Amino acid sequence: MDETEARLKRAIASEGADEALDSSELASLFSRVAAETVDRPPRLRDRLRELSTPVRIAMAVAGALVMATVALGITGMRADLTGQAIVRYAVAMTAIAGLVGAVFAASLRGPHQKPLRWWAWAMIVAALLIPLALAVLPWLWDGSRGPGPAHAHHAFGLCGVMGLVTGALTAAVAWAFQRETWSVTWRVLAAVAGGGLTAFAMNQLHCPSGDATHLLLGHASAGLMLALVAVAGVLLRRRRR
């Protein structure tokens, strides 16, 4: 170690020495930390976010699956999917499930992991917009017997309401597993993006409508609407502080 290096090491080590915590401050700080961690009986939310990251991601994706299944159980599944249409739908639904998993994985990253790179944030924005893009691909969503009867008389209709409920509940489940490590805006956007994709998939499996306006507003808009509400909520909360 040369002279400069030795002085450097000594200087860095002594830097702020006069401002170091003394033993009473350290004890006080530990009691604050312990009150939030080891001394506090864990609540349900604590138990959920203290699970390991792979388990939290798996449970958030499972939550989305359960929400979509329950919603389909209530609204009923479309009956015109057979043969080639089933294969096409299976591929599309698998891709959507993969994207839901990727978005939830991004939002559930732990503080012990590297921060997300720009492309992960781009993926979250894309996940919010993808249902809208998919909704304008009518050939992808045709059933085996061609476009089904337009049972949706309203542009938004029951599909829109069920989509919002399914999307919000899915986002709430994903949110419950988050550890509050990263920006609240991005975490909430990731949660509602996953919710919006789940709502879109559920609606496509439920409603055979080929009406472009109904597909855009009733099937594909849940994520974007929830995102607007969530961001408004975050901004309002920030302003109140």
Place this chain on the structure above:
Amino acid sequence: MSEEQPSDETLMERYVAHGDRAAFEAIFQRYAKRLHGLFMRQVGSREAAGDLVQQTFLHFHRARADFKGGRKVRPWLYTIALNVRREHHRKKGRKPEVAHDPVVHGEPTVGPSTSTRTDRLVRRALAELSEQQREVIVLHYYEDLSFPEIADLLGASVSAVKVRAHRGYERLREMLGDERG
């Protein structure tokens, strides 16, 4: 007779597997002061630095199920600390500032036993470095983290970290040469 201190990893194993409060406290006692010093260099306030230490250990506690046996505790904890600090700066909407920049804040009141003139020069020179260079130098020289560990927790390649350290070190040497000359 001196009793050998358990390693960080042994304490972590006790804490994760058995919820051992004493093991958690021992890890806290080992690192809280150092982390407070690390944060002090960045945020400039004892209270804010204390809050960041508290947040670091809160996240450390929440993330304990993700700690895999065979990993080292120290780089794992520092990754959390740097992420906490990063979020703090993002929330504040500004780039990290140097708490002890003697040019901006004046010389800290350090007694003669801990601060020689040359040490003050080194501190002044450190404050002149870019944030990236200073971060690597502080983590390497003060926190004793290896270059691969620093690369891992900064999300950079080992060679990039070495380049930052080398350039920072050369800049320090240059500035100190100027000051003395």
